[in-house]
Amino acid sequence: xxxxxxxxxxxxxxxxxxxxxxxxxxxxxxxxxxxxxxxxxxxxxxxxxxxxxxxxxxxxxxxxxxxxxxxxxxxxxxxxxxxxxxxxxxxxxxxxxxxxxxxxxxxxxxxxxxxxxxxxxxxxxxxxxxxxxxxxxxxxxxxxxxxxxxxxxxxxxxxxxxxxxxxxxxxxxxxxxxxxxxxxxxxxxxxxxxxxxxxxxxxxxxxxxxxxxxxxxxxxxxxxxxxxxxxxxxxxxxxxxxxxxxxxxxxxxxxxxxxxxxxxxxxxxxxxxxxxxxxxxxxxxxxxxxxxxxxxxxxxxxxx
Amino acid sequence: xxxxxxxxxxxxxxxxxxxxxxxxxxxxxxxxxxxxxxxxxxxxxxxxxxxxxxxxxxxxxxxxxxxxxxxxxxxxxxxxxxxxxxxxxxxxxxxxxxxxxxxxxxxxxxxxxxxxxxxxxxxxxxxxxxxxxxxxxxxxxxxxxxxxxxxxxxxxxxxxxxxxxxxxxxxxxxxxxxxxxxxxxxxxxxxxxxxxxx
Numbered sequence: 001x002x003x004x005x006x007x008x009x010x011x012x013x014x015x016x017x018x019x020x021x022x023x024x025x026x027x028x029x030x031x032x033x034x035x036x037x038x039x040x041x042x043x044x045x046x047x048x049x050x051x052x053x054x055x056x057x058x059x060x061x062x063x064x065x066x067x068x069x070x071x072x073x074x075x076x077x078x079x080x081x082x083x084x085x086x087x088x089x090x091x092x093x094x095x096x097x098x099x100x101x102x103x104x105x106x107x108x109x110x111x112x113x114x115x116x117x118x119x120x121x122x123x124x125x126x127x128x129x130x131x132x133x134x135x136x137x138x139x140x141x142x143x144x145x146x147x148x149x150x151x152x153x154x155x156x157x158x159x160x161x162x163x164x165x166x167x168x169x170x171x172x173x174x175x176x177x178x179x180x181x182x183x184x185x186x187x188x189x190x191x192x193x194x195x196x197x198x199x200x201x202x203x204x205x206x207x208x209x210x211x212x213x214x215x216x217x218x219x220x221x222x223x224x225x226x227x228x229x230x231x232x233x234x235x236x237x238x239x240x241x242x243x244x245x246x247x248x249x250x251x252x253x254x255x256x257x258x259x260x261x262x263x264x265x266x267x268x269x270x271x272x273x274x275x276x277x278x279x280x281x282x283x284x285x286x287x288x289x290x291x292x293x294x295x296x297x298x299x300x301x302x303x304x
Numbered sequence: 305x306x307x308x309x310x311x312x313x314x315x316x317x318x319x320x321x322x323x324x325x326x327x328x329x330x331x332x333x334x335x336x337x338x339x340x341x342x343x344x345x346x347x348x349x350x351x352x353x354x355x356x357x358x359x360x361x362x363x364x365x366x367x368x369x370x371x372x373x374x375x376x377x378x379x380x381x382x383x384x385x386x387x388x389x390x391x392x393x394x395x396x397x398x399x400x401x402x403x404x405x406x407x408x409x410x411x412x413x414x415x416x417x418x419x420x421x422x423x424x425x426x427x428x429x430x431x432x433x434x435x436x437x438x439x440x441x442x443x444x445x446x447x448x449x450x451x452x453x454x455x456x457x458x459x460x461x462x463x464x465x466x467x468x469x470x471x472x473x474x475x476x477x478x479x480x481x482x483x484x485x486x487x488x489x490x491x492x493x494x495x496x497x498x499x500x501x502x
Contacts, residue, residue: 059342071477074341124474126343171476242475261418261472263410268403270343274335278405 043133043198048189049117050286054197055128055271061202063270065122066223067172068157068164069204075166076204083163083224085208094154094229097145104208107143108194111135116191116212121253121285123217127267132212133195138186146182146230153185154178154235155211156227173242178222179235179249180213183294189214189287192225215287217251248304252295253285257304305374312376320380324387327355328394345402352395357469357483359388360462364490372493382438385458389435392428392465420471427464430457459494463487 054060066076088104113133121127141153159175161167167174184190193212194201201207206223213220219239229235239247246260255265267281284291295303331351335344340351363384369375377384404411414421434455436442443451466487469480 055342063342071475073343126346258417261420263414263418265410265413266407268343268345273338273344274348274402276343276345278403278407 043113043115043195046114046116048290049115049131050119050129052117052119052129054117054131057197059270060128060130060196061204063128064204065124065218066166066204066206068166068174068176068224070166077202079165080203083158083160083203083207085203085224088208088226090209090225091227092140092144092229093227094231095147095150096230097147099144107140108135108192108209110143111139111192113195114191116193116214118212118214119285120212120214120218120221121267121281123219123247123251123259123264125259125262125264125267125281126270127279127281128270131197132191132193133198133201134191134193134212136188137190137192137211138188140192140228141186141230144228144230149232150230151182152231152234153180153182154227154229154231155180155222155225156229157222158224158226173238175226176222176238177235178211178220178237179231180211180220181234181294182230184213184291187291187294189290215253215284215291217253219247220251250295250300250303252291252300252304253281254283254300254304255281256283257301309374309376312379315380317379317383320383321387324359324383325390328352328391345398349395349398349403352391352398353465353469356388356391356395357462357465359384359391360458360465361483361486361490363388363458364462364487368490368493386435386438389431389438392431396425396428420468423464423471424468427461427468430464431461434458434461459491462490 062077063073064076065073066080069076069079090102090104090107091100092102092107093099113135115131115133117129117131119127120130137153155178157176158164159167161174166172180190191212192209193206194209196202196205201210203224206221206225209225210223211221211225220237234249237247237249239251240249253264258264264281266278268276268278270276282288331340331348334340335348338344340347363381366377366381366384369377400406400411404414415425416422434457437446437451437454446454463484466480466484470484473480
């Protein structure tokens with residue numbers, strides 16, 4: 001079901017964001033880099049946002065694990081500029097009522113954008129606070145119609161070595177794949193992010209659309225998504241394939257379950273230079289009240 | 305090579321010490337001014353560990369360079385060794401202070417449970433007596449033979465440091481393996497049976 005509507009991806013950027021951006025360009029454009037997000041963004045606020053101070057745009061967009069653009073955390077910011085994100089199509093397949101090759105703009109045009117200020121905890125024991133703009137993944141799933149047999153959602157990142165220099169090396173099983181259990185995918189905290197700090201998502205952060213699952217380690221939040229598949233069986237996930245003893249399918253943030261090579265009891269909150277504080281890591285990254293019930297009866301030291 | 309060696313004889317050892325601390329001053333300064341990116345603690349910690357490995361490689365390269373190329377750096381070997389230890393100590397210090405921020409329970413757990421930290425700490429502890437005896441008084445007190453035997457611990461310290469680096473990488477990256485290869489090469493070059501005592 002190929003769809004061609006003439007709608008471009010940029011057409012779905014909400015007017016408020018465009019206006020906001022114009023105001024910024026007229027005013028002191030650099031203020032965006034330094035200031036907290038709250039005051040300038042018109043995307044609907046969310047009760048799920050933390051009131052912690054967000055990291056700066058510079059911090060969020062210059063320190064990225066996005067191996068498609070290189071292994072160093074500075075590589076994505078250096079190498080992602082040439083990625084073509086418009087046009088962008090997303091294949092939806094598997095156990096859905098309306099499978100197809102969707103233009104991104106068509107797929108998400110009805111989804112209400114919200115600002116979600118989430119804690120983001122990397123499995124490497126650093127963390128940030130990030131003001132995403134996005135919508136709940138459940139909107140896409142409702143649009144394509146999940147069939148009764150579906151129990152998991154699988155995601156796939158773009159494979160385009162010509163624009164993703166990291167993919168020109170064959171020491172990594174490209175394309176990157178991730179997955180969620182259907183109840184995790186349907187949870188209101190689980191969003192597809194298309195923006196950041198009142199603007200479109202920077203390429204190095206996973207433009208044009210990435211997953212954000214705030215109670216899981218960052219590697220679950222797959223970037224630059226081109227395929228969403230509903231499956232009956234648990235889908236393979238990249239880091240789990242690479243090191244099954246170190247990276248489980250669930251990858252819930254859990255200070256009580258160490259990574260085999262380092263402790264997960266605490267994390268360094270990026271920001272503040274040499275004096276960046278180390279803070280205690282919270283169970284489910286502090287979202288336990290919302291998500292702990294999803295894992296009732298599961299032994300999280302086994303299902304790590 | 306004789307002319308190079310003649311020039312090197314005129315270079316005061318103090319200059320090597322001075323040049324040797326510059327990477328630390330440079331890296332720390334860049335961290336203070338934002339040049340190390342948004343996570344300068346990790347960057348400084350990793351840079352200090354890398355400098356320690358590089359100085360260790362330099363220490364163990366002195367003998368093969370003299371034997372195979374005739375380049376005589378013997379006068380500077382002690383300075384290179386002391387600098388290697390300095391960077392190991394700074395690496396450890398940054399880990400305890402800026403990175404783990406004196407969370408002794410976590411530090412203690414890491415020292416027992418994390419193989420790469422056990423290996424790194426072992427390298428540091430083995431290097432400690434070498435640093436303490438890197439002076440003429442200690443050399444006289446121990447006597448040349450015992451001193452040389454003790455300082456063969458360097459043959460263990462460098463591979464441990466390289467293994468520490470390989471173990472903490474998330475994937476099989478090239479750089480840590482290059483240090484491990486250098487360590488193995490520098491040890492193999494010493495396996496000449498006719499000169500086993502060198």
